Amino acid sequence: MKIVTLKEIKEILGKIDSIKEIEKGFVEYSNGNVVVPPVGEMIFKDPPGDVHIKYGYIKEDRFFVVKIASGFYENINFGLPNNSGLMLLFTQKTGELLCILLDEGHLTNIRTAAAGAVVACYLAPKKVNRIGIFGTGVQGKLQLEYLKSFVKCNEVIVWGRSQQRLDLYKEEMKTFDFNIETTLNAEDVTSTCNFIVTCTPSTSPLINSDQVMKGTHITAVGSDTPEKQELDAKILQKADRVVVDSISQVLSRGESFHALEMGLITEEDLIELGNVIQNKKLQRASDDEITVADLTGVAVQDLQIAKAVWGKIC
Amino acid sequence: MKIVTLKEIKEILGKIDSIKEIEKGFVEYSNGNVVVPPVGEMIFKDPPGDVHIKYGYIKEDRFFVVKIASGFYENINFGLPNNSGLMLLFTQKTGELLCILLDEGHLTNIRTAAAGAVVACYLAPKKVNRIGIFGTGVQGKLQLEYLKSFVKCNEVIVWGRSQQRLDLYKEEMKTFDFNIETTLNAEDVTSTCNFIVTCTPSTSPLINSDQVMKGTHITAVGSDTPEKQELDAKILQKADRVVVDSISQVLSRGESFHALEMGLITEEDLIELGNVIQNKKLQRASDDEITVADLTGVAVQDLQIAKAVWGKIC
Numbered sequence: 001m002k003i004v005t006l007k008e009i010k011e012i013l014g015k016i017d018s019i020k021e022i023e024k025g026f027v028e029y030s031n032g033n034v035v036v037p038p039v040g041e042m043i044f045k046d047p048p049g050d051v052h053i054k055y056g057y058i059k060e061d062r063f064f065v066v067k068i069a070s071g072f073y074e075n076i077n078f079g080l081p082n083n084s085g086l087m088l089l090f091t092q093k094t095g096e097l098l099c100i101l102l103d104e105g106h107l108t109n110i111r112t113a114a115a116g117a118v119v120a121c122y123l124a125p126k127k128v129n130r131i132g133i134f135g136t137g138v139q140g141k142l143q144l145e146y147l148k149s150f151v152k153c154n155e156v157i158v159w160g161r162s163q164q165r166l167d168l169y170k171e172e173m174k175t176f177d178f179n180i181e182t183t184l185n186a187e188d189v190t191s192t193c194n195f196i197v198t199c200t201p202s203t204s205p206l207i208n209s210d211q212v213m214k215g216t217h218i219t220a221v222g223s224d225t226p227e228k229q230e231l232d233a234k235i236l237q238k239a240d241r242v243v244v245d246s247i248s249q250v251l252s253r254g255e256s257f258h259a260l261e262m263g264l265i266t267e268e269d270l271i272e273l274g275n276v277i278q279n280k281k282l283q284r285a286s287d288d289e290i291t292v293a294d295l296t297g298v299a300v301q302d303l304q305i306a307k308a309v310w311g312k313i314c
Numbered sequence: 315m316k317i318v319t320l321k322e323i324k325e326i327l328g329k330i331d332s333i334k335e336i337e338k339g340f341v342e343y344s345n346g347n348v349v350v351p352p353v354g355e356m357i358f359k360d361p362p363g364d365v366h367i368k369y370g371y372i373k374e375d376r377f378f379v380v381k382i383a384s385g386f387y388e389n390i391n392f393g394l395p396n397n398s399g400l401m402l403l404f405t406q407k408t409g410e411l412l413c414i415l416l417d418e419g420h421l422t423n424i425r426t427a428a429a430g431a432v433v434a435c436y437l438a439p440k441k442v443n444r445i446g447i448f449g450t451g452v453q454g455k456l457q458l459e460y461l462k463s464f465v466k467c468n469e470v471i472v473w474g475r476s477q478q479r480l481d482l483y484k485e486e487m488k489t490f491d492f493n494i495e496t497t498l499n500a501e502d503v504t505s506t507c508n509f510i511v512t513c514t515p516s517t518s519p520l521i522n523s524d525q526v527m528k529g530t531h532i533t534a535v536g537s538d539t540p541e542k543q544e545l546d547a548k549i550l551q552k553a554d555r556v557v558v559d560s561i562s563q564v565l566s567r568g569e570s571f572h573a574l575e576m577g578l579i580t581e582e583d584l585i586e587l588g589n590v591i592q593n594k595k596l597q598r599a600s601d602d603e604i605t606v607a608d609l610t611g612v613a614v615q616d617l618q619i620a621k622a623v624w625g626k627i628c
Contacts, residue, residue, distance in 0.1 A: 001416075003317065040354045040369060042378060049409055053367060053380060055354060064356060066367060066382055068402065070409030084409050088382065088400070095363055095384030095398050100414065102315075 002099040002313060009103050009309060013110060016308045019146065022114040023121075023277060025304035026245065030274020034058050036299045039249065043225065047074040050225055056299035057092055063310075064090050067302035069108040073201055083109065083138065087306045099310055107309070111301040112221055113142035115245060115273075116197055119219050119293040120150040122276050122283040123243060125194050128153040131178075132193030134186070134206050134230065136160040136169040139199035139221060145176060151195060156180045159189050159206070187211060198222055198230040209234035212290060219293040220255045231255050231292070237264040240289040241282070243271050246298045254296040316413040316627060323417050323623060327424060330622045333460065336428040337435075337591060339618035340559065344588020348372050350613045353563065357539065361388040364539055370613035371406055377624075378404050381616035383422045387515055397423065397452065401620045413624055421623070425615040426535055427456035429559060429587075430511055433533050433607040434464040436590050436597040437557060439508050442467040445492075446507030448500070448520050448544065450474040450483040453513035453535060459490060465509055471495045473503050473520070501525060512536050512544040523548035526604060533607040534569045545569050545606070551578035554603040555596070557585050560612045568610040 004012075028034050040053030049072035057064035069085035076082055083105035089098045101107060128151050133140050136158060144156060156178045160166040166182035173180055183189065189196060190211035198206060200222045209232045212218070222230045236242050236259035247270050250256035259265045273293070276282040284291055318326075342348050354367030363386035371378035383399035390396055397419035403412045415421060442465050447454050450472060458470060470492045474480040480496035487494055497503065503510060504525035512520060514536045523546045526532070536544045550556050550573035561584050564570035573579045587607070590596040598605055 035356065037354060037356060038352075040351060040367060042349065042351060042369065042371065044406060047407055049407075051369075051378065051404075051409060053354060053369060055356065055365075055367060057356065064365065068380055068404075070404070072407070072409045075408050078408065080408055080410065084411065086402070086411060090365075090382075090384070092358060093361055093363075093386070094389050094392065094394055095365060095386045096394065097398065097400060097416075102411075 001097050004099055004101050006102060006104050006106055009101060012309050012312045015312055018110055018114040019117045021304040021308045022111055022301050023118045025300040026274040027277055028058050029298060029300045030272040034300045054299035054302050056303060062092055063307055064092050065303040065306045069105055071201060087302055089306045089310050101306055101309060107305050109138050109142055111305040112139060112297060113146040115295050115301060116143045116219050116221055117146040117150050120147055123217050123291045123293060124151050125215055125217060125287050128195040130155040130157060130193045132189035132196040133158045135199035136165040141173060143197045143199055154178050157189050158182050159186055200230055201228055202230050203227050205232040206230050208232045209238050215287050217291045221295045223254045224296050226253050226257060229258050233259040233262050233264050236292055238290060239292040241291045242269055243273055243276050243293045245273050245295045247272055249296045250294055255294040315411050318413055318415050320416060320418050320420055323415060326623050326626045329626055332424055332428040333431045335618040335622045336425055336615050337432045339614040340588040341591055342372050343612060343614045344586040348614045368613035368616050370617060376406055377621055378406050379617040379620045383419055385515060401616055403620045403624050415620055415623060421619045423452050423456055425619040426453060426611060427460040429609050430457045430533050430535055431460040431464050434461055437531050437605045437607060438465050439529055439531060439601050442509040444469040444471060444507045446503035446510040447472045449513035450479040455487060457511045457513055468492050471497055471503050473497050473500055514544055515542055516544050517541050519546040520544050522546045523552050529601050531605045535609045537568045538610045540567050540571060543572050547573040547576050547578050550606055552604060553606040555605045556583055557587050557590050557607045559587050559609045561586055563610045564608055569608040
């Protein structure tokens, strides 16, 4: 059994095509080859935090994964990172523990950013005028970084709640070839961007339906509980395509959950990302379409990234 | 963050009153102070195995636990132990990982055996003539070992499917002060024992209802999935008291699950162990009673044992 530290994991990640691994995972998932039981969840109130346990396996494969990831949104006040966690990889034939990936939540961040890139591949408008990012945290940075190869656009505007954190974002991202503006006003993003990624733990909509212009794509990655919500549910009703990472999961969490609960869309309106990848007809068909991708995070992503890391050390 | 090996855990266990810690946990649980979400489960068919993820926390406490435990019942053929697993202890305020207990399933075995001892405390007949054990595995041995202080009886009969394993059991248990007989015939146990513990992964009943004599207590610890079953469901109907570790859990797993599904008992017939501990009226009232304890294993046990180990190392 191997214990792998965050430092080692970061080195290994340089040798892995995470986006490809995650894409493969979504295909296996939507093809019905993956067993992903319901997400385990603990919600804490004081201080506010959530813990998710995601676990599963690909049938006829050698492994299963158990991933624990937490978000405690006041940790920043104690000088601790908000997100943390670890991944455990086991053998499917004996239950033996193969490795503990002490990734401190980093692999969850990476596999989430990689999913954003996969979405961009199939749903981004041909010509992106400007990229809009909601959220100044780790995911807000990673999403932009991972989009680089898939969205040919260097113009970026980032929305945040604090000018200080926006300035920090801009500072930290200057090693990349982006021209970044910042704003405290969501309208500045929606009125100038046709490719938007929301990456916040918000529990109330950041974007209203009437703000969304024709031809816009939005990837919402922040909401992974029933409580969290970044988009006005009417946006999903207005959208020409609503793509989700897992139909079964969004019945109880994420953006779609709210739209479904309000009767604005039905389960039949949802398209699974793994199917979009495989079927050109399910991908963006014109530059006028409004498309939304609702990513709640599926255990198969954790499995794929853990397996890829393991593949480089075993 | 500390990583604790099985060897270290075994040393620490000598300094802990596991039974007392587990008893406290059941009390907290039945008093409604514990959050235990539904058990996470993966069932594998080829080779047969099950993985359980149990997790939870006591409100107003400092910790939460995530425990992964597996049973792969053909591992013995590969020279590997059937049971394995690990426990993870986190802080409730920040989600920080405090320690990884690489117990290889041992702490699950210990907290299960400790629960058996707690049950014996409150439900064993005053005079036990002979102790009957079903199962020759680790749990079959531990249950007997942990009963020592609570059941004043040295006469034991053990049932198993293989004479070789029965002989091994007898050999391994000879350091304890028990007079152990073995049998391949369940009737030999039920006709001579008024205190029986079943500790097998059986998926069909080992004891029939008409075999159970007046005054017998049975603790069933083997069934922790919807599939596993050690007792004829009619035994629960026949029993004067059916005590369970967790009412919400036995609605979908364990012995009670089968009896409930067949309509032989109702949820109202079930008494929770944490209440039995606190209320003399719920404990065995006479030597004529038939009592059954159905233990499916609750995360609060994992929490209690992990906390106790942590308390000796932090």
